[in-house]
Amino acid sequence: MYSNFTSGGRTSGGGGGSNQQQRKRRLSSTTSATSGDNADSSSGSSSESESESSTSQSTVKSKKATYSTTDDATSAGENPTPDETLSKYSDIALRMMSKMGYKKGRGLGKNETGRTEIIEASNQRGRRGLGLRLQGLDGKTNSTWEEDEEVMIKQDPQWIPTNTSPAPALDDMYQWTNMSARKETIDDEFQFCEAEILKGVLASKSVFDHLGHSEFLRARTRANPYETIRGAIFQNRAAMKMAEMDASFDDMFTSHHDFDEKNPSSLLYFADICAGPGGFSEYVLWRRKWRSKGFGFTLKAEGANDFKLDDFKAGTPESFDCHYGVKGYDGDGDIFREDNLREFRSYVMQNTDNKGVHFVMADGGFSVEGNENIQEILSKQLYLCQFICALSILREGGHFVCKLFDLFTPFSIGLVYLMYRAFEKVCIFKPVTSRPANSERYIVCQKYRKDVSSIHDYMFELNCKINRLKGSNIDIGEVVPVDIIKDDEPFFQYIYNSNNEIGARQILGLKKLATYVQNTNLVGANQAEVRKQCLEAWKVPTAARSNPSNRDPDNQFEKIINYSSAKMLSTRPKPLSQDILSAMKSIHDYKWTFSGGERFYLFSLGRYSIYQWNPAKNSAPTFKRVDNMNFELPRHTILDVEFVYELKGDGRGQRKVMGVHIIDALQLGDDYIGDKPMSDRLKIIRNFIKALSKPCRSDIIKLRVKDYHPLTELNDCLESLEEKTMKPRMERRLACIFNDQKYFVPNGVYMIRRVKDPWHLQYSKSSKRFYFYNRKTNESVFEPAKSSIADAKYCAESRVQWLWADGTGLSNWSALNSSISRKTFVDFIESKN
Numbered sequence: 001m002y003s004n005f006t007s008g009g010r011t012s013g014g015g016g017g018s019n020q021q022q023r024k025r026r027l028s029s030t031t032s033a034t035s036g037d038n039a040d041s042s043s044g045s046s047s048e049s050e051s052e053s054s055t056s057q058s059t060v061k062s063k064k065a066t067y068s069t070t071d072d073a074t075s076a077g078e079n080p081t082p083d084e085t086l087s088k089y090s091d092i093a094l095r096m097m098s099k100m101g102y103k104k105g106r107g108l109g110k111n112e113t114g115r116t117e118i119i120e121a122s123n124q125r126g127r128r129g130l131g132l133r134l135q136g137l138d139g140k141t142n143s144t145w146e147e148d149e150e151v152m153i154k155q156d157p158q159w160i161p162t163n164t165s166p167a168p169a170l171d172d173m174y175q176w177t178n179m180s181a182r183k184e185t186i187d188d189e190f191q192f193c194e195a196e197i198l199k200g201v202l203a204s205k206s207v208f209d210h211l212g213h214s215e216f217l218r219a220r221t222r223a224n225p226y227e228t229i230r231g232a233i234f235q236n237r238a239a240m241k242m243a244e245m246d247a248s249f250d251d252m253f254t255s256h257h258d259f260d261e262k263n264p265s266s267l268l269y270f271a272d273i274c275a276g277p278g279g280f281s282e283y284v285l286w287r288r289k290w291r292s293k294g295f296g297f298t299l300k301a302e303g304a305n306d307f308k309l310d311d312f313k314a315g316t317p318e319s320f321d322c323h324y325g326v327k328g329y330d331g332d333g334d335i336f337r338e339d340n341l342r343e344f345r346s347y348v349m350q351n352t353d354n355k356g357v358h359f360v361m362a363d364g365g366f367s368v369e370g371n372e373n374i375q376e377i378l379s380k381q382l383y384l385c386q387f388i389c390a391l392s393i394l395r396e397g398g399h400f401v402c403k404l405f406d407l408f409t410p411f412s413i414g415l416v417y418l419m420y421r422a423f424e425k426v427c428i429f430k431p432v433t434s435r436p437a438n439s440e441r442y443i444v445c446q447k448y449r450k451d452v453s454s455i456h457d458y459m460f461e462l463n464c465k466i467n468r469l470k471g472s473n474i475d476i477g478e479v480v481p482v483d484i485i486k487d488d489e490p491f492f493q494y495i496y497n498s499n500n501e502i503g504a505r506q507i508l509g510l511k512k513l514a515t516y517v518q519n520t521n522l523v524g525a526n527q528a529e530v531r532k533q534c535l536e537a538w539k540v541p542t543a544a545r546s547n548p549s550n551r552d553p554d555n556q557f558e559k560i561i562n563y564s565s566a567k568m569l570s571t572r573p574k575p576l577s578q579d580i581l582s583a584m585k586s587i588h589d590y591k592w593t594f595s596g597g598e599r600f601y602l603f604s605l606g607r608y609s610i611y612q613w614n615p616a617k618n619s620a621p622t623f624k625r626v627d628n629m630n631f632e633l634p635r636h637t638i639l640d641v642e643f644v645y646e647l648k649g650d651g652r653g654q655r656k657v658m659g660v661h662i663i664d665a666l667q668l669g670d671d672y673i674g675d676k677p678m679s680d681r682l683k684i685i686r687n688f689i690k691a692l693s694k695p696c697r698s699d700i701i702k703l704r705v706k707d708y709h710p711l712t713e714l715n716d717c718l719e720s721l722e723e724k725t726m727k728p729r730m731e732r733r734l735a736c737i738f739n740d741q742k743y744f745v746p747n748g749v750y751m752i753r754r755v756k757d758p759w760h761l762q763y764s765k766s767s768k769r770f771y772f773y774n775r776k777t778n779e780s781v782f783e784p785a786k787s788s789i790a791d792a793k794y795c796a797e798s799r800v801q802w803l804w805a806d807g808t809g810l811s812n813w814s815a816l817n818s819s820i821s822r823k824t825f826v827d828f829i830e831s832k833n
Contacts, residue, residue: 143515143518145223145515145516151225153530153534153537154247154538157248157249158427159425160420160426160494161490161494163421163490165421166451167421167451167454167455170458173455173458174458176479177462177478178476179474179476179477180477180478181474181475182472183377186202186373186374189409191410191482192408193408193500197500198408198503200503200507201503201506202373204511205372205373208513219513219516222524223512223516223522224435225524225526225530226527226530228527229530229534233314233540233541233544233545233546234283234313234314234545235278235279239279239280239282240538241280241433241434241442242279242280242284243283243540244433245401245431245442245444247538253270253359253399254287254288254292256398256399258358258397259358266291266687267690269293269358270358270359270361271294271295271357271360272297272307272361273335273362273386273390274298274362274363274364276296276308278296278309280363281307281312281315282315284315285312285314285315285317285319289670290316290319290669290688290692291691294320295320295321295323295357297322297344300331300333301332305333306322306333307320309607314545316634316635318606318607318633318634321351321693321697323344323347323348324344325337326339326340326343336385336463336467338463338464341385341392341463344389345389347696352395358398358399359401360389360399360401362389362390362402364382364403365379366378366379375406376408376412379404380411381466383402383412384415384463385463386402387415387418388456388459388463390402391422391456397448398448399445399446399447400445400448402443404441404442407428407441410482414478414480414485415459417480418455418459418479420491422445423445423446424449425446426444426446428442428495428502435509436508436512437509441502459479548635550606553603553605556636560636560672561638568796569615570613573800573801574799574800574801575800576801578820581820581825581828585760586761587712587829588761589761590711591710591711591751591752592710592750593708593752594717594746594748594749595642595746595747595748595801596661596745597643600612600643601613601638601640602638602639603636604636604637607633609625610631611625612624612626629660632692632700633692634668634692635669635670636669638665638666639662639664640666642660642661643658644660644661645658645659645745646738646744647724647735647743647744648741650725651727659742660703662703662704663750664685664752664792664795665684665685665688668688673792674791674793675789678790678795682708685705712829712833714826718822721734721736721746722734724743726745733745748801748802748803748804749801750799751802752795752799753790753798754795756788756790758777759773760773760775762780767782
């Protein structure tokens with residue numbers, strides 16, 4: 001029965017859990033799953049599609065779901081006796097058989113060498129071989145599943161009660177480490193769950209060992225009410241898990257309390273580790289577009305596990321920066337390596353103003369095919385290193401979410417305990433988009449505390465020890481003594497209940513799946529309705545995933561920008577002249593910046609599909625593709641830029657690369673900013689460039705925003721230009737130096753009017769601040785009037801350029817085709833100041 005879930009529904013396995021006695025009664029009333037000849041075989045991969053194939057037969061009966069059969073025959077594999085066979089025939093049939101020579105218990109034929117048993121109808125399914133019998137999945141083709149389970153749409157998280165004690169001292173934690181013989185089984189790990197739960201989970205993981213993959217997938221598709229959600233508009237199911245968790249935790253991740261969406265200088269920083277191909281990140285980038293800046297760190301081996309940015313159809317991959325530890329973009333992404341962890345931390349801190357990210361997501365896993373019952377043991381170092389990485393790059397108040405599997409061993413529980421001491425709130429959460437038959441769950445940590453660096457340092461040392469112990473029979477058994485864990489009653493009870501709750505749900509899910517394998521006619525809940533309501537609750541569109549077009553830029557440009565406004569794209573700056581100076585009422589109306597190359601308007605259709613405006617003289621203006629320039633821009637971005645040669649070094653050792661210098665912008669991604677004041681546009685553009693910056697990619701052209709100055713600073717800036725020896729003639733030229741020691745040779749100055757006529761910007765000596773003056777109405781205000789705002793179109797059409805005759809003369813800077821020299825211009829500015 002489909003149930004529209006509201007916020008008061010069943011939890012995902014927190015401390016609230018179901019009643020212990022009820023669970024014991026349910027467990028004792030069920031039959032144990034039969035195990036196959038071999039060890040469990042679930043999917044093997046701990047990533048979404050694989051770990052979720054870890055399937056088994058349930059040992060739990062739910063009050064809301066029953067398993068039954070109408071077949072009273074003996075179970076499959078038992079053949080009927082001759083007497084049982086004959087009893088099914090009529091007297092007439094028996095007399096006819098007797099006349100033809102049949103004798104009870106003997107074979108047919110002259111020599112009585114024929115069959116003594118009837119030929120049974122085949123129950124062969126799919127690609128199974130004839131006669132193959134799968135223990136636990138055989139025989140009862142009319143098995144039924146009474147569908148009376150609640151279908152949850154949005155869950156309420158159950159948090160572990162907060163521990164306000166200070167973080168343990170590092171020296172104390174060093175004493176906690178317990179070395180022991182390397183374990184290869186978890187059969188005896190009953191300290192953090194009921195014994196029946198662990199036995200049931202482990203036993204059930206062998207029922208599907210020999211089941212064909214396609215047969216298993218068909219059964220799972222019918223049994224899971226959430227199966228048709230898939231990836232929705234995203235590349236995979238992982239993205240939908242993140243969408244569900246974000247919604248379940250009140251947008252805790254994408255609306256971080258430290259991120260101000262209205263502040264043009266605010267960026268949402270996040271990291272996605274061990275998470276290729278990147279479904280988590282695609283969701284975040286779709287939700288926050290370029291206003292979110294992601295750092296990706298994952299195993300890069302042969303690209304199989306790497307981030308697939310070309311598949312980020314919904315998000316903005318342009319603001320996602322892949323870094324793989326040592327060697328940066330060319331590294332291996334192995335999170336077990338200490339040097340990779342250090343290098344990634346250094347890179348993230350350098351590119352977040354040394355503050356760290358707002359949240360970290362981790363979704364690591366690897367194939368454990370044939371060893372599903374010890375997946376937790378095999379994943380222990382992965383758990384540890386994901387935790388280390390998160391603690392090293394989170395800012396104070398940051399959040400963390402990480403995929404885990406079974407949590408039965410003291411090692412895993414100890415790691416969760418340490419995270420519980422490092423964050424204000426911690427929760428174990430199993431999304432409904434995580435298939436019920438697997439052991440997958442997530443640890444969600446809210447608000448990273450300050451002064452807990454000792455926990456990170458302790459974990460880092462644990463990883464060093466594990467790396468040193470590889471190949472030996474010794475391993476770390478405990479990272480926190482079990483006595484300490486049990487003494488923290490709220491924590492211990494929460495973990496105990498959570499394991500029991502998730503384990504019981506897993507067993508029940510496997511029981512249901514086994515029934516659907518046996519009976520191919522069973523159909524589950526109304527999956528279409530479940531999908532619709534889930535997407536609505538998680539604020540994800542129901543539209544099909546599509547591939548945005550990167551062609552026909554003219555038509556797409558017209559859809560977002562009225563072509564009547566496109567006239568500005570062909571506008572050229574007016575050359576500075578005496579008439580312009582004479583008409584200038586206030587020098588404070590303008591700001592200036594150096595020019596240094598050819599100017600264009602750019603329009604992007606995503607990533608490298610970038611077009612430049614071509615105002616052809618003899619034909620209609622159009623966009624043409626920008627070739628041989630490697631840089632990325634989010635879809636629908638419209639920029640006013642210069643292509644400028646940037647240089648590094650001096651003389652014969654000089655190197656030259658192309659750079660893109662942004663003068664102004666109409667639109668960034670889908671955000672139209674052309675109507676904002678010039679100062680606000682520049683703040684937003686700087687933030688935009690920060691989001692797109694990828695310093696570890698030497699192959700990508702660097703984007704820069706022009707630095708604008710008041711005219712009163714012009715002479716000082718001209719004096720600060722440095723002489724450089726230029727190839728090939730080794731002539732001395734004046735250059736403008738950037739902070740990264742690259743430079744370019746300016747060829748003039750752009751002057752941008754930042755206040756719209758008839759308004760002017762004046763300076764009040766009495767108030768010591770600027771004010772806005774309307775020369776037509778004589779109105780004076782300190783705050784800008786709406787009619788005074790110079791939008792991008794006005795700035796472009798009123799732009800003036802002081803273009804130097806010789807590029808950069810060393811003395812008087814005479815203007816090209818003009819009588820305005822440096823002295824004339826500087827004297828004019830001083831007279832107006």
